[in-house]
Amino acid sequence: MTRVAISEEIAERIRNSECPIDLVDSQGQTIGVVRRPPSEAEIERARSRASKDGKRLSWAQVAAKLKDGVVE
Numbered sequence: 001m002t003r004v005a006i007s008e009e010i011a012e013r014i015r016n017s018e019c020p021i022d023l024v025d026s027q028g029q030t031i032g033v034v035r036r037p038p039s040e041a042e043i044e045r046a047r048s049r050a051s052k053d054g055k056r057l058s059w060a061q062v063a064a065k066l067k068d069g070v071v072e
Helices: 008-016 040-052 059-068
Strands: 021-024 030-034
Touching: none
Parallel strands: none
Antiparallel strands: 021 030
C-alpha cells in the first residue's frame, strides 16, 4: 500500500464529510475517491436497523448501494 501524507486541513475536511470525496489533480481529473470510516454512531444505527425487520442484504448489495450513494 502507498501512503500519502496530507495537510491537517484536508484531513479535517475528509473527517467531516458526509459523503464520498473525489480527489482531483490540477486539471480536474479524478485520481481517487475517499470515504471516511463510519463513526461509532453510524455503526450502531446500522446494527439496529439490521436487526429491526430481519431484512438482510448481501455484501454485493451493500457495496452497490454505497457505490451509488443510496441512502435509505
